[in-house]
Amino acid sequence: MTAQGVFISFEGIDGSGKSTQARLLAEHLRGLGHQxxxxxxxxxxPGAEEIRRLVLEGDPNRWSAETExxxxxxARRDHLERTITPALEAGKTVICDRFADSTRMYQGLSRGDLRAVVDKLHALMIKQEPDLTILIDMDPGTGLSRALSRGTGEERFESFGESLQQKMRQGFLDLAAEFNERFxxxxxxxxxxxxxxxxxQIVAERFP
Incomplete structure (x- = not known):
């Protein structure tokens, strides 16, 4: 039987560089012969990408936090069923740019005290946490400038401004302390x- 794969997620505020670092880690590990x-x-x-367009584009007030x-x-359930779980069961390493921790922050913290709702839905429908979560900590002002300069059309959350990014940065740091064995x-x-x-270096030490 094939050994269970490794699940690594990257988290951070918008513009923190986590997407770049996820890609660079993937390239590095492929170079070492990993799948x-x-x-x-x-x-x-495919289904989750359709939902992505719904939640990241358009007016900032398009959806309530509960709907989000x-x-x-x-989106996460479809992603898990069709991409993540099959890869892990095949013994591959999954590197994911954001996972449930982002929902705990952006919907559970930023727009009301809804963290308990996020966690209940996660326990009911997802039941999966990464083996390792790498938080890329970034100055909120710098991160926001980077994010807005991309011009991808997916700046709905960035349009909430620097105050949200500051709140999210502290929230991610608190989350890292809460789940210190994973983060x-x-x-x-x-x-x-x-x-x-x-x-x-962190990945090599965690998964020698």
Missing amino acids: IVLTREPGGS ILLFTA TTIDGNREIDVVASAVQ
């Missing part, structure tokens, strides 16, 4: 290659 599935949330499967929680959970926090205010080396 890698690089994916993202919301998205990562349901949409993100639906590792890295200073993302450094050069990309320096951050990438730190990520590689």
Whole structure:
């Protein structure tokens, strides 16, 4: 039988560089001969990508926080069924740009005290946590400037402004303390290659 794969997620505020670091880690591990599935949330499967367009584009007040929680959970369930679980069962390493921790923050914390709702839905419908979560910690102002400069058309959450990013940064740090056995926090205010080396070292130490 094939050994169960490894599930690594990247978290952080918008513009923190987590997407870049997820890609660089995937390239590094592929170079070492590992089978890698690089994916993202919301998205990562055909159905989830359709939901991604609903939640990341359009007016900031398009959805209530409660509706967003349901949409993100639906996307995550499809992603899990069609991408993540099959890859892990095949012994592959899954590297995911955001997972449930982002919903705990952006919907559970930022727009009301809905963390308990997020956790209940997660326990009911998802029942999966990463083996390792790498938090790329970034100055909120710098991260927001980076995120807005991308011009992808998916800036719905960035449009809430720097105050949300500040709240999210502290929320992610608190989450890292809450789940300290799963989380590792890295200073993302450094050069990309320096951050990438730190990520590689953490992964090598955690999964020798």
